Amino acid sequence: MEKRTLLAVLLTMVVWIGWFWFFEPKQPVQNNQNPIVQETNTADSSKPVQVDSNTVQTAGVNKITAGVKKQIKEETINLKTDKFTLELTNKGASVSKANYSERNIDLTLNEKLFGASGNLDFSVHFSENDFFHGNNLNSDLWNVVKVDQKTVKFFTEVLIEGNPLRLEKIFKFNDKGYDFNVEYRFINIGKNPVKFRDGKAIFSPSDTLGPKLDYTNRYNHMIGIYSVDDSYSQNTKGGGFFSKSGDSKTKSGAVEYTGIMSRYFLLIMIPEQFTGTEMIFDNREKTGFRTGMYVNMSEILPGQEQVKSFKIYLGEKDKAMLKAVDPRIVAASDVSTIIEPIRYFVVWCLMWINKLFGNMGWSLVVFSILTKIVFMPLTKKSTDSMKKMQELGPQVNKLKEKYKDKPDMIQKETMKLYKDNKVNPLGGCLPLLLQMPFFFGLYSALINSIDLWNVPFMLWIKDLSMPDTVFAISGFNINILPLLMTASTIVQQQQTMVDTGNQQQKIMMYMMPFVLLFVFWTMPSGLVLYWFLQNLYQILNQVVVNHLGKKAEA
Secondary structure: OHHHHHHHHHHHHHHHHHHHHHHOOOOOOOOOOOOOOOOOOOOOOOOOOOOOOOEEEOOOOEEEOOOOOOOOOOOEEEEEOOOEEEEEEOEOOEEEEEEEOOOOEEOOOOOOHHHOOOOEOOEEEOOHHHHHHOOHHHOOEOEEEEEEOOEEEEEEEEEEOOEEEEEEEEEEOOOOOOEEEEEEEEEEOOOOOEOOHHHEEEEEOOOOOOOOOOOOOHHHOOEEEEEEOOEEEEEOOOOOOOOOOOOEEEEEEEEEEEEEEOOOEEEEEEEOOOOEEEEEEEOOOOOOOOEEEEEEOOOEOOOOEEEEEEEEEEEEOOHHHHHHHOHHHHHHHOOOOOOHHHHHHHHHHHHHHHHHHOOHHHHHHHHHHHHHHHOHHHHHHHHHHHHHHHHOHHHHHHHHHHOOOOHHHHHHHHHHHHHHOOOOOOOOOHHHHHHHHHHHHHHHHHHHOHHHOOOOOOOOOOOOOOOOEEEEEOOEEEEOHHHHHHHHHHHHHHHHOOOOOOHHHHHHHHHHHHHHHHHHOOOOHHHHHHHHHHHHHHHHHHHHHHHHHHHHHO
């Protein structure tokens, strides 16, 4: 009975942790593309469009620099706030470098991963094709003016359905916060009204976000995020368990924000004084993780302008930081409200202990010892309960033999036997159940807390937030701690297993260490280390108890 309950607890944990192992969506490469938007032009459509040397044809728009006689040169502008060191470039009017000064971490990748530029581009797209494939606005040189120490304005001219439009992209930073503003101004400089295709445009923050990590590890993946109708959701590549794959994922409704999440950071684009009408995500396999929003664009009369302003959050997945910018984006921290307080307690304990030891690995060892000490009274009760159950094993077997054709009577008489001898069949599971919150809190901390990123322990364990891979064989990583943990689990089982005569139960118990090996193989090494230490302490505790028992009998 007690072993069955323990088995149920372990299986629940395996299901909880291993769910996404089996249902992580995989997306095949898609080759179909949306047709390129054709501009209004009187030229023969079978021939290349003839434009002057200062006009470039793009998907969705014609970018014009004809108003500028001299050639525009590539230019960068450097800015600094209390939180960031920034570099903006007029090539694509984007942020080419964003260094998180508090931790000296680059949040721009500055290399073409996933087919992306690595910049924080805050693009505007005039069609779905633009959204997937970009337009020359992302690569051409814009005019640029540094308005003041914290404001930079980029501007250029485009043709919308043959009508000239001045497009301005204005970055407004501030000294103290993790937020800034990006404002888009669409100014009609022609003689005719400007209408946007379908009356909409698509705005998106970026398709990648740093820091640079080993993206072969599942914990380091980037994902798209969004909120529609006050409901936060995430975008991952592929069709998912209940949906089909395709070039894009969309969801209609009031879009409060869209963005991108890396393992430790968020980039979120929040419309000010309006909402989007539909979310769109680039679901193609070998591309970035761009999530945009459709925004209604009204007709612009000659000499008039239309302004769309967005607040941008760039920072850690921290609820306090997010709430300070906008309470609506707090859900993007991606931390369970149940696990969150335990996670923060675990991190606080580790950071406090680390002040004494200066090594997070040893701090984790000390933390595991402290948790073992706290639960020592329960562990003693558990050990006593299991010892009594072992002593009652022969009597239980007699009951099974006596009532072999009456399983209900076996259950009833076994429970009566336990009650008469003051044995709690659940007593052995209680310490494990009470330690589960700490385990899940540590799991969340190692997965999401930047304080535990890149922290080494000793010997081959170089980063507690990653598996302790020592080498690879044909692309398969060999990790040491999961093997040690599995061996310790087997030893612990041998010490405590009660023979009930149930062969199926025995087989399941023997299989459990190897199921755990599979689940823990790619877990952060800090988590596996914690589990291994708990097993080791329990083994030593059982050895002492057995020794003292033999001494007492003698």
